[in-house]
Amino acid sequence: MSQTLPAAIPASVFERCADAIVDAARELSALGWTPATSSNFSMRVDAGHAAITVSGKHKGRLGRGDIMLIDPDGHPVGTDARPSAETALHTQIYRRWPEVNVVLHTHSRVQSVASRLFAADGVMRLQGWELQKAIAGYHSHESVLEIPVFPNTQHMPELVARIDAWLDAGKPLAAYLIDGHGIYTWGHDMAETRRHLEALEFLLGCELDLKRLRAS
Numbered sequence: 256m257s258q259t260l261p262a263a264i265p266a267s268v269f270e271r272c273a274d275a276i277v278d279a280a281r282e283l284s285a286l287g288w289t290p291a292t293s294s295n296f297s298m299r300v301d302a303g304h305a306a307i308t309v310s311g312k313h314k315g316r317l318g319r320g321d322i323m324l325i326d327p328d329g330h331p332v333g334t335d336a337r338p339s340a341e342t343a344l345h346t347q348i349y350r351r352w353p354e355v356n357v358v359l360h361t362h363s364r365v366q367s368v369a370s371r372l373f374a375a376d377g378v379m380r381l382q383g384w385e386l387q388k389a390i391a392g393y394h395s396h397e398s399v400l401e402i403p404v405f406p407n408t409q410h411m412p413e414l415v416a417r418i419d420a421w422l423d424a425g426k427p428l429a430a431y432l433i434d435g436h437g438i439y440t441w442g443h444d445m446a447e448t449r450r451h452l453e454a455l456e457f458l459l460g461c462e463l464d465l466k467r468l469r470a471s
């Protein structure tokens with residue numbers, strides 16, 4: 256894929272973003288969280304652009320050429336490559352939080368099973384776990400961390416509207432699950448977003464273990 260950059264974006268800046276995405280994708284894939292071309296990743300490049308994974312590639316085997324530039328509406332910039340099918344979820348996050356610079360979406364087994372198990376409640380309520388403090392803004396295990404589970408759909412505007420409705424109701428949002436699909440989380444930078452994703456994977460896994468043990 257060839258990427259022409261707008262004059263305002265130095266090649267080194269785009270390449271730094273692309274490399275950070277490729278490295279994270281490879282590591283998350285090695286954990287088994289991106290099976291079979293699933294998952295997508297992005298990073299804000301400047302106020303008017305984000306770098307995002309192209310659609311349909313195996314995320315464990317990406318190169319710099321598999322990362323493309325989009326505008327705030329998710330349209331390709333300087334390339335005819337096709338951005339992630341879920342680009343609208345990334346641009347929504349950048350629109351809603353100017354301080355967010357990275358979005359990670361994965362499909363781990365734990366995330367997928369948890370999304371199904373808590374879909375009927377519409378939310379997964381986490382409380383009492385020390386690791387909740389790994390999520391920005393949560394300072395105690397006693398806090399309540401709500402992870403909504405939105406119904407899956409191939410129609411992104413529907414999903415975007417549900418997420419907007421949650422936020423417009425004034426509810427905090429650090430991540431969300433999509434039923435039978437996976438998780439989205441975000442952060443100020445790659446390190447913070449990776450921390451969120453790892454913490455959530457751990458917390459979801461603990462909740463699943465508890466459910467299993469209590470049922471036995």
Ligand SMILES: CSC[C@@H](O)[C@@H](O)C(=O)COP(=O)(O)O
Pocket residue numbers: 291292293294295308309310311312338339340341360362
């Ligand atoms: C291969 S199934 C997963 C996709 O449908 C989708 O949910 C996903 O995460 C990856 O889509 P992509 O368009 O490659 O970003």
Ligand SMILES: [Zn+2]
Pocket residue numbers: 293294295341360362436437
């Ligand atoms: Zn997905």
